[in-house]
Amino acid sequence: MSDKTLTRMDLSEAVFREVGLSRNDSAQLVESVLSHMSDALVAGQSVKISSFGTFSIRDKAARIGRNPKTGQEVPIHPRRVMTFRPSHLMKDRVASGNKR
Amino acid sequence: MIRSELVQKIADENPHLYQRDVERIVNTIFEEIIEAMANGDRVELRGFGAFSVKKRDARIGRNPRTGESVSVEEKYVPFFKTGKLLRDRLNGK
Numbered sequence: 001m002s003d004k005t006l007t008r009m010d011l012s013e014a015v016f017r018e019v020g021l022s023r024n025d026s027a028q029l030v031e032s033v034l035s036h037m038s039d040a041l042v043a044g045q046s047v048k049i050s051s052f053g054t055f056s057i058r059d060k061a062a063r064i065g066r067n068p069k070t071g072q073e074v075p076i077h078p079r080r081v082m083t084f085r086p087s088h089l090m091k092d093r094v095a096s097g098n099k100r
Numbered sequence: 101m102i103r104s105e106l107v108q109k110i111a112d113e114n115p116h117l118y119q120r121d122v123e124r125i126v127n128t129i130f131e132e133i134i135e136a137m138a139n140g141d142r143v144e145l146r147g148f149g150a151f152s153v154k155k156r157d158a159r160i161g162r163n164p165r166t167g168e169s170v171s172v173e174e175k176y177v178p179f180f181k182t183g184k185l186l187r188d189r190l191n192g193k
Contacts, residue, residue, distance in 0.1 A: 004142070006133075018124060018128045019121055030129060034145060038147075040101040042186075048101070049103045049106070050103055053180075084180035091177065094176055095177070097140070
């Protein structure tokens with residue numbers, strides 16, 4: 001494992017290499033992909049990207065939590081969370097790519 | 101929303117691009133993320149979330165039907181953690 005961290009910059013660099021738009025336009029496109037995905041999720045839709053994975057929204061009920069340090073009870077309000085389920089293709093590539 | 105709908109939205113906003121280029125752009129982004137994780141790297145997209153790889157140790161599993169024990173090798177699995185900004189937006193903050 002190389003333990004590098006990629007950012008938006010690396011993704012827009014990949015788009016720049018692949019399509020030959022300017023670096024600026026490439027960065028803008030990466031940003032709009034992420035914002036369209038976010039908007040759909042905030043609107044309660046799931047986002048299914050074939051051979052990548054599915055982002056979906058789940059509603060969590062209210063419950064009583066506990067501060068693990070003090071043991072004090074605190075109410076946890078109902079909330080929406082997002083989950084990501086990787087596709088088989090992603091799982092297979094990640095598993096075989098990291099195998100020693 | 102599925103991949104083709106995402107491509108359509110981006111294409112509508114960028115009338116100067118060919119639809120097939122928009123498709124290549126969207127595919128490149130997802131391909132790059134998978135490629136990074138296959139190399140053991142993290143992909144951190146501030147505000148959206150972070151993709152990383154987690155190690156699952158080898159363990160003795162059981163065939164739930166027969167109860168027979170089988171050894172499961174260590175493996176690496178993809179993991180996603182939602183970013184703070186998106187988490188807050190999901191809850192109307």
